[in-house]
Structures are given as C-alpha cells and as structure tokens.
Amino acid sequence: MLCIAKHYVLQNDQNSNRVNHASLRAPKQMRVIRANHLGMCFGVRDAIALAIEKSGVEPLTVLGDLVHNESVLAVLRARGITIEKQPEAVSTRTVMVTAHGASERALGRARALGLNVLEATCPLVRVAHHAVARLVAEGYHPVIVGKRGHVEVRGLTEDLAEYDIVLEEQDVFGLKERARFGVAAQTTQPIDRVRHLVDLIRTRFPKSEVRFIDTVCQPTKQRQNAAIELARQSTVVIVVGGANSNNTMELAETCGRYCARVHHIQSTEDLRLEWFSDNDTVGLTAGTSSPEYIIAAVEEWLAALANESRAASAA
Ligand code: SF4
Numbered sequence: 001m002l003c004i005a006k007h008y009v010l011q012n013d014q015n016s017n018r019v020n021h022a023s024l025r026a027p028k029q030m031r032v033i034r035a036n037h038l039g040m041c042f043g044v045r046d047a048i049a050l051a052i053e054k055s056g057v058e059p060l061t062v063l064g065d066l067v068h069n070e071s072v073l074a075v076l077r078a079r080g081i082t083i084e085k086q087p088e089a090v091s092t093r094t095v096m097v098t099a100h101g102a103s104e105r106a107l108g109r110a111r112a113l114g115l116n117v118l119e120a121t122c123p124l125v126r127v128a129h130h131a132v133a134r135l136v137a138e139g140y141h142p143v144i145v146g147k148r149g150h151v152e153v154r155g156l157t158e159d160l161a162e163y164d165i166v167l168e169e170q171d172v173f174g175l176k177e178r179a180r181f182g183v184a185a186q187t188t189q190p191i192d193r194v195r196h197l198v199d200l201i202r203t204r205f206p207k208s209e210v211r212f213i214d215t216v217c218q219p220t221k222q223r224q225n226a227a228i229e230l231a232r233q234s235t236v237v238i239v240v241g242g243a244n245s246n247n248t249m250e251l252a253e254t255c256g257r258y259c260a261r262v263h264h265i266q267s268t269e270d271l272r273l274e275w276f277s278d279n280d281t282v283g284l285t286a287g288t289s290s291p292e293y294i295i296a297a298v299e300e301w302l303a304a305l306a307n308e309s310r311a312a313s314a315a
Helices: 042-055 070-078 102-112 122-135 151-157 169-173 191-204 217-231 246-256 294-312
Strands: 003-006 030-034 060-063 083-085 095-098 115-117 143-147 164-166 178-183 209-212 236-240 262-265 280-286
Touching: 030 217, 030 294, 042 060, 042 070, 060 246, 070 083, 070 280, 083 143, 083 294, 095 102, 102 115, 122 143, 122 151, 122 178, 143 151, 164 169, 169 191, 178 191, 191 209, 191 217, 217 236, 217 246, 217 280, 236 246, 236 294, 246 262, 246 280
Parallel strands: 003 262, 030 280, 060 083, 060 095, 095 115, 143 164, 143 178, 178 209, 236 262, 236 280
Antiparallel strands: none
C-alpha cells in the first residue's frame, strides 16, 4: 500500500516539531537507515543559490516553481523573490528561468516583453534539450518519456513542430507508426520505466528505426537505485519531498514496489506514530527538491522514536 500523507502543514523550523518523548507509545525496537543518495541535487541547489544572490542585487521574479517544495518557496518569498507563472505577469526588470529550463519560444516571449532573462537551467536539462534537437535534426520523430504539462517537458517540446509524449504503456499504443522514432526522457523519470517504454515502442513498431538517447540525469538514477536498495531492507519507508515534486512521487512509487508501507511526507508535521510498529526498520529517502534541514529534522524525529524503542525494550 502506498500512503501519501494528505494533511500537509508546512514547516521551516526543524526544532518546532520535535518528538514529545513523554507522549510516545514507542515500539520495542526500531532501526532507522538513510538512503546512500537522497535529497537536493546540484541543479536545484545552484538555482536557489543564484536566485538568492540576484535578489540581493535587484528585485527578482522567478518564472514557475524554482523548486517543487513549498517550504523552500516560502523561504524565497520571505527574501522578496516573486514567483509568477507567466512572463506577462512579471513586474520586475529581471526574470529567472528555473533549473527545469524553458523553450526558446518561452524565452523569446519574456525577452519581447523587455525582460532581462536570467537562466538557471540545470546543465543536465540542457543535455536533454540538445538530445531532442539532435534527434529532430537527424530526421527522427521525437518521443519524450515524461509527464505531459510538467514544466521541464513543456520546455523540451514547445519548440517542436510535432512530437509525442508517453508515460504509460497505453500512450505507446496510441502512437502512429513512423519510419524513425527518436526517444529521450524527462530527466527525473525512473530509468526502468523509460527503458521499458522504449522496448515497447520497438516491439510495437518492428519495421521502424527506434533510437534512444538516455537523458535521465545521474542524480535521479542514484536516488532511484539507492531507494530500491533502501526499500528492500526496510519494513516502512519515509519519502520526504514536495507534494507536487515529480521525482519525489516517482521515488515513492519505486519504493512501493519493494516495500508495502511507504509514506510520502513534506515535513515532520506529516509523520504519524501509528505508522511505526515493533521491530520496524525505517528507511529514509528524499526527492531532489528536499533541503537537508527538512531531511535532518525527519531523521531526528525518527531517531528519537528509535531511542525510545530501545529504551522501552531494555526496561
Ligand atoms: Fe538537474 Fe537532475 Fe536536478 Fe533536474 S533532477 S535539476 S536534471 S540534477
């Protein structure tokens, strides 16, 4: 069962939600293990650092969510950074494109409005853009494995004359036959899913040439692999990340294939004592939009519970 915590209460202060030891009905034994790779990737971290640096020099608007984490966005807003969805709504001179990147069409719209465009596009998203451009230039019909409407997928597709987006097997069954398919992926897609869909395209269109360029980024692969290893060893897994964070949802889904009890939370406020029972091994992982201070607060909460567990079993 994959349980997504629904009642999110945003929390920046890791000290304000410590476990109340007196109120714990702790299990007898509990162990907490942390994934080998988890949390914020360099692309998101660099984009946040750039936004903070620039906002100290001049008023700044960010186009779309700089990071899919409400807690971090609240910190940025508190520093005077404005967030808008459309360039037409921007009232500052400078606008920043997020790590997810943008199409040339979207950048052109912003420049045509007289805005100074600051790009924080992750270099690995640029690799995906170049891959798609190469496939098109070489005569392949582009197919993007990703989530329709996601900001990165919009950036990858908006400049294309024609393309398809696939995420599920049924999407592949909806494709028209082409002589040459060129497949690339949203950088945060699980590589297993991407390879499966590429194989399915090859099976469905045996006469077509299918070329695949792997654009899933290394931090995503590391976190996915580490999450699988973690979920295999755990009886319950806690996945930390924004409610709208695609890669966090993918991590939770991946963990759900190896562990029956998976909870996607945004902060310690979402943790529930009833999720944990005697002798649990609790695995902790986090999406690429999760800052270390939130992960550390969750780990501290779980460690306090585990300590209570040990103390209760020793008594
Ligand atoms: Fe870059 Fe990957 Fe992070 Fe996206 S998830 S910002 S591609 S490192």
